[in-house]
Amino acid sequence: MGKKSRSALIAALAAGSLFTGMSTSTGAPNPQTGATGPGDGSPLPSAGASPLPGVDLDTVTIPELQARMTRGALTPSALTSAYLRRIKAVNPKIHAVLRTDPTALRQAAASDVRHRHGATRGPLDGIPVLLKDNVNTRDMPTTAGSLALAGDPPDTDAALVTRLRDAGAVILGKTNLSEWANFRGEKPTSGWSAVGGQTANPYVLDRNPCGSSAGAGAALAASLSQVAIGTETDGSIVCPAGMNGVVGHKPSLGLVSGAGVVPISAEQDTAGPMARNVTDAALTLSVLAGGNTSRAGGSPGSLGPLNDLTHPGSLRGKRVGLWRLPSLGPAVDAVMTRTAEQLRTAGAEVVEVTPPHQARLAELEFPALLSEFHRDIDAYLATRHGPRNLGELIEFNRTHPAERTCFAGQELFEKALAAPATTDPAYRAMRAELRRLSRNSIDETLRTHHLDAIASPTNPPAWTTDCARGDNDVIPSSTPAAVAGYPSLSVPAGFVNKLPVGLLLMAGDHQDAELLSLGAAVEHRLDAWRAPGYLPSVGPDGSRSR
Template sequence: MGKRSTVSLIAALAAGTLLTGTLSPGAEAAAPGADGSSRADAAGSSGVPDRYLDTVTIPQLQARMADGSLTSSALTRAYLRRIKTVDPKIHAVLRTNPKALRQAAASDARHRHGKPLGPLDGIPVLLKDNVNTRDMPTTAGSLALAGSPPGTDAALVTKLKDAGAVILGKANLSEWANFRAAKPTSGWSAVGGQTHNPFVLDRNPCGSSSGSAAALAASLSQVAIGTETDGSIVCPAGMNGVVGHKPSLGLVSQSGVVPISAEQDTAGPMARNVVDTALTLSVLTGDDTPRLDAAVGGPGDGGTLHGSLRGKRIGLWRLPSLGPEVDAVMTRTARKLRAAGAEVVEVTPPYQARLAELEFPALLSEFHRDIDAYLGTRKGPRDLAALIEFNRTHPAEQTCFAGQELFEQALAAPPTTDPKYRAMRAELKDLSGRSLDETMAAHDLDAIAAPTNPPAWTTDCARGDNDVIPSSTPAAVAGYPSLSVPAGRVGELPVGLLLMAGDRQDAKLLSLGAAVERRLNAWRAPRYLPTLGR
């Protein structure tokens, strides 16, 4: 993305948040006074109160760092303190970065001289632990990679550092991004143990970016990086009541990220609000993705995040299989969107049964190819066969579930040079794109909406996940963008609204998502309940 487009987008985002007064829920009550203290909470030793962290946005933080009333060092200490006091409840953070405060101090110097590097300069970021960092372990949750760090940063980490972001640490994940066992337990890894849902601690955080989402819900970082092959950004975001964006395939470099499939994998931004998510995307995409110019544009080309819902046409894919309580959330959501001037029509994208039939066999072949290539760059098992043997001989890898059926099936899968595989992936690409394109064209839609997730199920190693959630699949397989924003709750448990649009329509989708977010006003802080009982 060119510098002019980046600056235009940042200006538009800041205007949408700072000038129109659209703070996150509860931000006004927790806003700092003239002396930097909160009217609602006493600050900790960092000088930044916890409740302020719940609701503050990046543009608000940058405004305070610009006028000298806040430093990145104080902000970073506040998040480190939160991790120390809150993370023992949820086990979302694997490790903090010993260089974080040094990075924050460098940012403070830039701000003092009026030369910040961009919207993320001084902003603490957590990385999912399948993203390479040269000076911290990158394990994908597996003891097989728990030795030496990779030695080089992932391309997206380089972009974050070049933009002045503070790398706060690494978040737990579902081991091998949930592509090891036939019945895995999301949020569990041999390295990090089990991550808990902050809303109800015996409930599951969903998907492989579980630690990233749970950490954000608990206000342990300002933003986080997740990764998705199918649902692993958006489902954790929905189930933990935060925002998650799966970008269009190829907008964010996958270099240095532990893979499942190059045909579907992407890293993406997660945050407590859409504006922070969008600003993080603007940094992750960087200057080596000129196609983003068309997707982002400027304030006059859909790049703003403070547009109206009036006149927008949204197709609602209800997915009653997720249960009547989730369907009731969708009914309330549709009513609120219509009240804001949107037209909501019910749709059912075609070809879903065929996509479900083809996706998994294709991923098996792709995983074998791509994980072998990645393991060849690391110390430890050098290919999938050696990784399978490692798991067989290390009991700690079997403490929640012993299975590695997906590894074994991938080892036996046809290679990606096989004509049958190639035909399968071509059909997947065709049908997934058509499922969204045809639906949007037939109803003249700006986006398709669906429930992101069911209420969080109880975590149970013996049973595994209860995660047949079809809403993420069309966009994931097609490589189109999707965005989950909080929609409401079933009792104490959050439910997200998944928005999908056409290829490279990321900026327009984020703008629409911000309008939906403001209208639904569904973000809530978690209460860390131990259980809901029966």
């Protein structure tokens, strides 16, 4: 899209009119959530009803697509066109994609040529990828969902986008997110941003997609792209994956470069792959990681070999620790019981565990993130047009009513502005304790019980989206790996009242390849993925007690 003045862009975004290459909505928006209906109430088709002969977009994997491209039975242009048509047809119902890249078909055509000449750049060549809109792109806006960044695009791509382009991936567009990655108000509504409105859960449209990679999770559930890139500080990849019935991998800290990604905390932030199957997530991670394999502490580390996940290995002899989390409710616990039985039937040993130190982690994490956010967002804003620091950003929100159409609060911004600096000895002691306890919570549990991984429910069934109430999302399972900087992986596990529940797997530092291999075997055994139904509602929200 061409450059406009920042004021004109803000006005267009606030009016909901600036979406490039796609229709934004049909029907009237819900005044509370911004969601819209289909206009005629007609059901949406499964992506399996694809105009690509022999290709079911719901279930096809990257290796299967590449095999067809090698045979000449499919071109990247045809695949990209199919996804663009699906976005146009389905996105008005769920508001997951903010904008499509006007150069997507040009990128695909270049991949067509490489495929014809046998000069492809790897498994992602010609594969459409959506990016969460906090990942810098030089040719599309990067807003973090905020009108404050709605002006000119960043000057350069994020490092991970450069890796994707170099691998031949087709950058299809940008997905909506929880504004500022859910780090603005104390009672936010996940999946809402001033730029994109409210993203809906494709399974049940009045339910929430979870944050903050909400648009990425919903877009994949609706088969609007082959893969997507999300980001996580604590739960923002794995929760949307679980709640939208897809796969999400939070890599080990430092495996994927954070350069050019709107931050919360360098101590916990990471981008990672989201997909409809573990194979595609693993192949995408191999591109994202590239040569950046340093551990957070600077010692050598690597992704390690990725086995051929198209033929998942056996679960026989694997040991998995099940952390039940009864606070998520009896229906979720019943899903975990069935999951444990399925894994045992496949030959795995499942033992019940409770990782230590969880109460202390919950006590310390938030104050540390406040200090880190102030430091890191100031550094990022200095690279962009618009507010130059956190104080100016707070003032922007106070003077732009469109930033308060769902929830008004920016309490986290205000607390971060007043938080101790990251040079403060008290802060440093807090982060050191967080790092030690979080790593011990996983390492001790793995070692004591001789485990290959720890498993827990990723999420409760999705709550109803309600701007007045905000989220109902105190979900502790993501915290140990997020704070430790260890990998985690969510795979579909089952359903509660037609709403997906994920199984979260955690492993030790830089055990990403081993975790993905185990996750592929678990995914194959559970076989829990089902296409979304786009139901308007399933009745009152009884997913959790408050």
